[in-house]
Amino acid sequence: xxxxxxxxxxxxxxxxxxxxxxxxxxxxxxxxxxxxxxxxxxxxxxxxxxxxxxxxxxxxxxxxxxxxxxxxxxxxxxxxxxxxxxxxxxxxxxxxxxxxxxxxxxxxxxxxxxxxxxxxxxxxxxxxxxxxxxxxxxxxxxxxxxxxxxxxxxxxxxxxxxxxxxxxxxxxxxxxxxxxxxxxxxxxxxxxxxxxxx
Numbered sequence: 014x015x016x017x018x019x020x021x022x023x024x025x026x027x028x029x030x031x032x033x034x035x036x037x038x039x040x041x042x043x044x045x046x047x048x049x050x051x052x053x054x055x056x057x058x059x060x061x062x063x064x065x066x067x068x069x070x071x072x073x074x075x076x077x078x079x080x081x082x083x084x085x086x087x088x089x090x091x092x093x094x095x096x097x098x099x100x101x102x103x104x105x106x107x108x109x110x111x112x113x114x115x116x117x118x119x120x121x122x123x124x125x126x127x128x129x130x131x132x133x134x135x136x137x138x139x140x141x142x143x144x145x146x147x148x149x150x151x152x153x154x155x156x157x158x159x160x161x162x163x164x165x166x167x168x169x170x171x172x173x174x175x176x177x178x179x180x181x182x183x184x185x186x187x188x189x190x191x192x193x194x195x196x197x198x199x200x201x202x203x204x205x206x207x208x209x210x211x
Contacts, residue, residue, distance in 0.1 A: 050124040051159045065169035066176040071185050084149035085141045086115035089122040089164045110192040118201040122160030133204040146173045153179035
């Protein structure tokens with residue numbers, strides 16, 4: 014009986030350790046900022062900083078959204094992929110939950126990003142900010158997502174001074190706030206579709 018109790022306690026301790034490791038602010042690994050954009054696996058521990066940008070949590074994001082200068086919210090999460098074992102003939106209707114008011118540009122934080130996609134990303138952000146490079150822009154994805162770090166870094170390198178990186182992502186937001194289902198930004202989606210004559 015004592016052995017079963019010990020095994021149960023060990024399992025609970027391991028589960029708690031796993032939960033701690035999943036939180037970016039509590040990362041057991043000190044990840045340094047890369048010099049340029051990160052081109053490794055998109056999911057993994059990220060730095061706790063982003064030079065030239067403010068790193069914010071859900072509370073600071075909520076305050077920013079409630080303030081007088083509403084931020085542009087940019088979701089760069091990849092779309093859900095249809096599982097290879099998904100039953101044939103069944104309708105695939107993925108839903109993308111996000112922060113209300115966000116603009117979803119899937120994989121805009123990929124590295125490498127095709128030059129025409131990168132140009133479109135900058136053009137969309139310029140449109141969304143009205144050309145104001147000091148306007149608050151919040152970039153996010155999922156927890157431990159390098160895509161949002163890269164997208165925010167791209168904006169910093171382009172001269173945007175109001176960049177905020179929200180590393181907790183949609184999961185951090187939905188712990189205490191409502192989410193909404195988003196569709197891909199029409200201009201971003203149109204830029205990904207093959208053009209006539211190509």
